[in-house]
Amino acid sequence: MAHPTSGPAAGPQIREIRSAGTIRMxxxxxxxxxxxxxxxxxxxxxxxxxxxxxxxxxxxxxxxGYTGLLSFGHAAFFGGGAYFTAHxxxxxxxxPELGLIVGTLGAAALGLxxxxxxxxxxxxxxxxxxxxxxxxxxxxxxxxxFTHGEDGLQLGPRGHLFGVIDLGQAMNLYYFxxxxxxxxxxxxxxxxxxxxxxxLRSIRDNEQRAIxxxxxxxxxxxxxxxxxAALSGLAGGLKALVFQLATLTDVAWQMSGEVVLMTxxxxxxxxxxxxxxxxxxxxxxxxLATSDFPVTIIMGVVFMVCVLVFxxxxxxxSLPRASGGRLG
Amino acid sequence: xxxxxxxxxxxxxxxxxxPVVLTAxxxxxxxxxxxxxxxxxxDVRHAQIxxxxxxxxxxxxxxxxxxTKFLQPTRGQIELLGTDITxxxxxxxxxxxxxxxxxxxxxxxxxxxxxxxxxxxxRPDNLATQFWLPMGVLDRLNDHADSFIxxxxxAEYRDTRAGDLSYGRKRVLEIATTLALDPKVLLLDExxxxxxxxxxxxxxxxxxxxxxxxxxxxxxxxxxxxxxxCDHVTVLQRGEILAQGDYDTVAADPRxxxxxxxxxx
Ligand SMILES: Nc1ncnc2c1ncn2[C@@H]1O[C@H](COP(=O)(O)OP(=O)(O)OP(=O)(O)O)[C@@H](O)[C@H]1O
Ligand SMILES: [Mg+2]
Numbered sequence: 001m002a003h004p005t006s007g008p009a010a011g012p013q014i015r016e017i018r019s020a021g022t023i024r025m026x027x028x029x030x031x032x033x034x035x036x037x038x039x040x041x042x043x044x045x046x047x048x049x050x051x052x053x054x055x056x057x058x059x060x061x062x063x064x065g066y067t068g069l070l071s072f073g074h075a076a077f078f079g080g081g082a083y084f085t086a087h088x089x090x091x092x093x094x095x096p097e098l099g100l101i102v103g104t105l106g107a108a109a110l111g112l113x114x115x116x117x118x119x120x121x122x123x124x125x126x127x128x129x130x131x132x133x134x135x136x137x138x139x140x141x142x143x144x145x146f147t148h149g150e151d152g153l154q155l156g157p158r159g160h161l162f163g164v165i166d167l168g169q170a171m172n173l174y175y176f177x178x179x180x181x182x183x184x185x186x187x188x189x190x191x192x193x194x195x196x197x198x199x200l201r202s203i204r205d206n207e208q209r210a211i212x213x214x215x216x217x218x219x220x221x222x223x224x225x226x227x228x229a230a231l232s233g234l235a236g237g238l239k240a241l242v243f244q245l246a247t248l249t250d251v252a253w254q255m256s257g258e259v260v261l262m263t264x265x266x267x268x269x270x271x272x273x274x275x276x277x278x279x280x281x282x283x284x285x286x287x288l289a290t291s292d293f294p295v296t297i298i299m300g301v302v303f304m305v306c307v308l309v310f311x312x313x314x315x316x317x318s319l320p321r322a323s324g325g326r327l328g
Numbered sequence: 329x330x331x332x333x334x335x336x337x338x339x340x341x342x343x344x345x346x347p348v349v350l351t352a353x354x355x356x357x358x359x360x361x362x363x364x365x366x367x368x369x370x371d372v373r374h375a376q377i378x379x380x381x382x383x384x385x386x387x388x389x390x391x392x393x394x395x396t397k398f399l400q401p402t403r404g405q406i407e408l409l410g411t412d413i414t415x416x417x418x419x420x421x422x423x424x425x426x427x428x429x430x431x432x433x434x435x436x437x438x439x440x441x442x443x444x445x446x447x448x449x450x451r452p453d454n455l456a457t458q459f460w461l462p463m464g465v466l467d468r469l470n471d472h473a474d475s476f477i478x479x480x481x482x483a484e485y486r487d488t489r490a491g492d493l494s495y496g497r498k499r500v501l502e503i504a505t506t507l508a509l510d511p512k513v514l515l516l517d518e519x520x521x522x523x524x525x526x527x528x529x530x531x532x533x534x535x536x537x538x539x540x541x542x543x544x545x546x547x548x549x550x551x552x553x554x555x556x557x558c559d560h561v562t563v564l565q566r567g568e569i570l571a572q573g574d575y576d577t578v579a580a581d582p583r584x585x586x587x588x589x590x591x592x593x
Contacts, residue, residue, distance in 0.1 A: 193463045194461050196456065199457075202447045204438075211418050213451065214451055
């Protein structure tokens with residue numbers, strides 16, 4: 001039986017490459033289409049939670065995957081962004097988009113301070129210092145009056161985007177969140193695929209060599225750290241607008257752990273990895289929340305399976321070596 | 329070149345000729361009480377190839393780390409092109425034109441050969457800090473990068489991941505990357521270790537070629553290469569200088585024969 005072939009004299013390999021290229025082009029488009037219609041299929045609030053965490057994980061991956069720095073203090077930026085945004089929207093009466101800008105800049109400033117201190121050390125010491133400084137910020141939030149401690153900072157009505165569009169409408173809110181997350185993702189994509197991003201990759205690969213070529217690696221690392229903190233703050237601010245709440249949970253160390261898990265599950269150093277990882281994570285968390293079984297144990301098992309079976313994460317393992325998961 | 333007060337003392341084996349570009353006086357380094365390098369005086373001259381040889385553990389790599397400031401000296405002074413660099417940071421020293429290679433091949437394994445060489449060009453060509461521009465702007469550097477890739481016979485590996493190259497090819501790539509910086513002083517730590525005979529010949533020829541317009545200080549175990557291309561030889565033993573001079577003088581020195589070649593025939 002003769003099979004009709006699609007192209008004249010296109011060898012199987014060429015066709016394979018071409019279709020792989022088509023798939024790589026198609027995935028973002030399919031994902032975008034899915035995101036546009038998702039609120040008609042799922043609870044918008046659930047999808048928005050996923051979007052916020054996808055951005056958070058992508059911002060974290062900018063640091064871990066593309067710079068090789070493992071921070072265990074990113075809750076400070078996520079939670080800090082949430083508090084800053086919630087505070088200026090509630091108390092100063094700023095519009096939501098201005099609130100997000102304040103949350104992003106506040107987290108960037110926090111990132112500059114924490115990064116400048118933590119980057120004096122490397123490896124596990126760097127990680128430990130980020131954890132310690134984030135814990136200090138946690139206790140600051142616990143004590144400071146503007147956070148309202150255990151009660152959290154509760155927002156009133158969602159307000160109007162640019163003073164015009166009512167975010168109280170579920171669909172308006174959803175497409176606003178989607179737009180912000182897409183912008184954030186684009187910024188990350190541009191950042192890691194820029195001349196600066198190339199230097200970050202070289203530092204990740206061989207720091208000593210980068211120094212010997214005359215690069216001030218500390219400055220480059222700090223730049224990546226601040227950018228990662230800023231976008232984590234954007235994700236946190238967005239989360240505060242969606243849930244009308246900024247709480248201590250957002251700045252607690254468990255949040256730092258969760259973003260590490262999400263990123264590792266999906267695959268570090270790839271664009272799609274953190275998105276997939278946060279999707280898996282949020283879905284599990286939601287489904288398990290209603291069961292009696294301790295969520296942490298299941299998460300731990302899922303994490304171990306992911307690390308053992310897919311060594312480069314779900315996305316990293318499903319891509320050919322050259323095009324993704326380059327940290328293997 | 330006028331000597332600074334710090335560098336007033338000439339090196340013992342001072343030879344007339346080309347200007348000195350890199351000077352060390354009384355260089356020393358201790359590791360927790362163990363003296364790895366002690367009292368090393370060096371004069372590296374423009375347009376000359378200077379070999380640093382000695383048995384394993386003699387302290388050659390440590391001297392390189394001190395000169396390039398990857399390690400802080402415990403004692404002594406270093407001067408590069410008339411500037412005291414004893415307290416400078418390694419990246420600042422590199423920017424002044426003192427560039428090193430590493431004993432253990434140092435490439436960026438997840439970058440392609442082309443990207444490896446381009447990383448060296450990005451900083452001098454002011455294309456390193458732009459985080460808002462697309463990666464495509466780096467294609468501007470391709471022609472320049474390709475000239476080094478071609479010169480070192482890596483053209484067919486241009487788009488190969490550096491981590492997938494053979495050991496010898498990685499070393500060649502490291503030299504290509506180092507040369508791309510157009511250093512004034514080139515420090516090569518065993519550049520030919522692990523290379524096939526053909527590559528050794530090619531790299532020796534390239535080193536000789538590039539040394540016409542810059543100083544080269546190299547650690548090399550292959551003595552026939554040293555005899556072939558080096559103008560000046562310093563022998564190190566247990567962190568101290570045992571002998572200096574041209575290859576024939578040094579090779580004839582009985583102490584060198586005992587210490588380095590291990591025989592006293
Ligand atoms: N960071 C360090 N800490 C402690 N000891 C060190 C350190 N670096 C080097 N040494 C010691 O200093 C001595 C000189 O080492 P070095 O690597 O400079 O030798 P080398 O001449 O380059 O040897 P080889 O030919 O094997 O490369 C060795 O005894 C080594 O163990
Ligand atoms: Mg050595």
